[in-house]
Amino acid sequence: MKIGILETGLLVPELAERHGTYPQMFERLLAGRGFDFETWSVVQEQFPNGPEAAEGWLITGSRHGVYEDHPWLPPLEQLIRDITAAGRPLVGVCFGHQVIAQALGGRVEKFAGGWSVGPQDYDFPGGRRRLQAWHQDQVITPPEGAQTVARSDFCAHAALLYPGRAYSVQPHPEFDDATVGGLIEKRGPGVVPDDQLDAARAGLGQPLDSALLADQFERFFRERRIS
Template sequence: MKLGVLLCDDVRPELQPKHGNYPAMFSNLFAAVDPSIALQFYRVIDGQYPQSLSECDGYLTSGSRYSVYEQNRWINVFQGFVHQLYFQHKPLVGICFGHQMMAQALAGEVIQSDRGWGIGATQVSLDVPLIQQPPWLTEQPSKITLLVSHQDQVIRPPENSTILAGSDFCPNSMMLVGEHFLGIQGHPEFTPEYLFDLIKFRKSTYPALTYQNAVDSLEQPTDHLQMTQWIIQFFRYRQLLSHQQIFDNTE
C-alpha cells in the first residue's frame, strides 16, 4: 500500500539536526508498525501535489504552525484539494492541521480556542456506540493518550461526522467524516523528545503553569503505535472496499 503524505509545514530548522523533518518522523513511525507501507511525500505548502489522485491509495497530512482559516494562498489551494479528495471518495487521514482542515473545507468550524494551548501528552476518551463503530477500529480501549500541540480546535464538525474520541478540553479530538475521512487532533508521529524540545523553544509563548504541566505530562506513555495501527487498518479497509467496488462493477 502506498500513502501520500501532504506536508503542510517543516520542523523548525533549529530542531531538525536532532529530530529530522516531518518525512523522517512519518517514515520512522510507519516503519515501526508496518514496514510494507510505502510513503510518498508532497510539499503542498510549496504547491506540490500529486498529478493524479490515483498516485496513492490514500493520503494523510502533517501538522502545521499555520491556522486553517488564515488567508494564505497555499492554504486556500490546499482547502480546495481536501474538498476534492472528499467528493472523489479518496481516503484521507488529517493530523492536527489536517484534522482541522477537514472541518474548514466541509462547512464545519475551526477557531482559536478560549481554553488556551493544548500541549504535552493528553488523554481522550473513546466512546463510540456499537452501531457507529467502524470495522477498522479494533481492540478499542476506553481511553487513548497522544502528544498534542495546538491552540485551534474543531468546534463544529462537518455534517455526516461521527465523533470517535474527545475530552473536556477538546471534545472533537477524533472524528470520522463520511466513511473515508479520519481526523485526529493528536500527533502519533511526534516523539516525547521532540515535543519537549519544541515546548522549550516556545517557552515564552505559554503561561508558566501550562508549560510545566506539559513538560511533566511527557513522562507518561503514549498510544501512538496503537493509533498508527488504526490508521493503517482504516486505509486497508478503504482499499478493500475500493477493490470490491471495482470487482462488482466488472461482473
C-alpha cells in the first residue's frame, strides 16, 4: 500500500541530520508493515496531482500555525477535502491534526493555556497512553461529524475520528526521547517557559505507547477503523 506523506514543516537542519526529517520519522514509525512511501513537501509548495497519487495519506507536524498566511495552506486544505471526498484514508499528526480539522470546518487557536511539551498522558479507547507532545495550538471546535476519541487534562480534543474518512492525533508518536531532547535544546529556549522545558527534560526516559498509535494508523489505512 502506498502512503503519500504531506510534509508541512521542516526541522532545523541540525535536528534533521541527527534524527531525520518528519517524513523519515513516520517511515520509521510504520516500518515493517508493508507500506511504501512517497513524500510531497507541501511546505515548499510541492503538491501531488490529486488524491489518486497514493492509496492513503499522512500529514506531518509543523512549527507553523494553521491560521497563518502561507501560500501553501489553501491548496493543502483543498487537497484534504479532495482526499476525504475521494474516500482515501487520511491520517494527521499535530499540525496535521489541526489542519484537517480546519479544512473540514473546525476551529483551531493558539491555546490560552500555553504549551504542552514532553511525555503526556492521554485517555484513548482502551486505556491511558503516554506519548510525546510539542504544541501550543489546539483544535478548539471539531468539525461536524468528527468524534473526539482521545483527550487529556490539557487537550480536550487530542484525537479525532472522521468515520471512514480520516483519523488525527495531537501528540507525536513519531517522536522519541532524542527528538524531544533536541527540540528542548534547540527550539524551546525563549519560546516555551523554562519550567516546562525542565519538566519535559525530567520526564524523558519513560516508556511510550508510540507503537500502539502506529497500530491504529495501520488499521485505519487498511480498514478505516482504529480498533
